[in-house]
Amino acid sequence: MKLKGKVAFLTGAAGAGIGQATARLLAKEGANVVITDAHEERSRTVAKEIASELSVNTLGVGCDVTQRSAVEAAVKAALERFGSIDILVNNAGTNRPTPVITMADETWDLVLNTTLRGTFYCCRAVLPAMIEQGSGRIVNIGSTAAFMGLSAGHAHYAAAKAGLTAFTRCLAMEAAPHYITVNTVSPSFIYNEFIPHIYPEDEIRRMQEMIPYPRKGTPDDVAQTVLFLVTDGEYVTGQTICVTGGSWMH
Numbered sequence: 001m002k003l004k005g006k007v008a009f010l011t012g013a014a015g016a017g018i019g020q021a022t023a024r025l026l027a028k029e030g031a032n033v034v035i036t037d038a039h040e041e042r043s044r045t046v047a048k049e050i051a052s053e054l055s056v057n058t059l060g061v062g063c064d065v066t067q068r069s070a071v072e073a074a075v076k077a078a079l080e081r082f083g084s085i086d087i088l089v090n091n092a093g094t095n096r097p098t099p100v101i102t103m104a105d106e107t108w109d110l111v112l113n114t115t116l117r118g119t120f121y122c123c124r125a126v127l128p129a130m131i132e133q134g135s136g137r138i139v140n141i142g143s144t145a146a147f148m149g150l151s152a153g154h155a156h157y158a159a160a161k162a163g164l165t166a167f168t169r170c171l172a173m174e175a176a177p178h179y180i181t182v183n184t185v186s187p188s189f190i191y192n193e194f195i196p197h198i199y200p201e202d203e204i205r206r207m208q209e210m211i212p213y214p215r216k217g218t219p220d221d222v223a224q225t226v227l228f229l230v231t232d233g234e235y236v237t238g239q240t241i242c243v244t245g246g247s248w249m250h
Contacts, residue, residue: 004030012092021219065118097153115160142186172238188244213245
């Protein structure tokens with residue numbers, strides 16, 4: 001119970017992937033969790049499930065991270081409920097694979113705004129509370145797409161994740177004097193049930209075949225790395241930790 005009494009605020013945490021897996025793992029370690037997601041009802045449902053299963057206090061809030069007012073309202077609700085936010089996990093993101101030559105402005109904006117602008121909004125909203133309490137852990141969920149060439153159609157996604165990595169390093173410098181750490185966890189391909197709605201079957205197979213480790217990665221693998229950073233990794237900040245099963249070696 002390394003996180004007993006701590007409060008974790010997570011974005012994009014009501015789906016079947018990394019966000020919910022991380023919320024559940026932090027709750028298992030005793031953290032009270034704030035589940036936020038663009039789907040308000042799903043946020044509340046997942047929050048209730050975690051509270052019932054793991055006997056922690058939870059809050060489910062609808063939050064479109066591309067909207068400043070929505071982020072600020074969600075953070076305000078969390079602070080009113082729990083009085084503090086000790087951990088922020090910026091997991092919200094999206095992808096709409098499209099070649100640059102045919103990409104609409106709206107597609108570019110959606111991907112950049114969800115991943116990069118959303119992380120900025122959340123960090124800016126949460127930092128005052130962390131600074132006041134003199135401690136905090138921020139983990140941004142990046143991607144090895146920031147460093148590796150991907151197949152056609154992912155330029156906006158890779159640009160967003162690369163920007164997130166740079167943002168992390170700069171924010172870590174600003175936050176360090178307040179005993180606040182800021183890091184990025186960058187997975188490669190991690191399967192969940194929504195992946196087939198984004199990528200065709202042959203692309204999923206190609207990405208899985210790039211992983212040399214005998215088994216494929218799961219959302220729990222990423223969640224375990226987040227847990228390390230918000231517990232034992234107190235002296236780690238400004239870093240990018242890749243969780244890839246070795247696919248990064250390609």
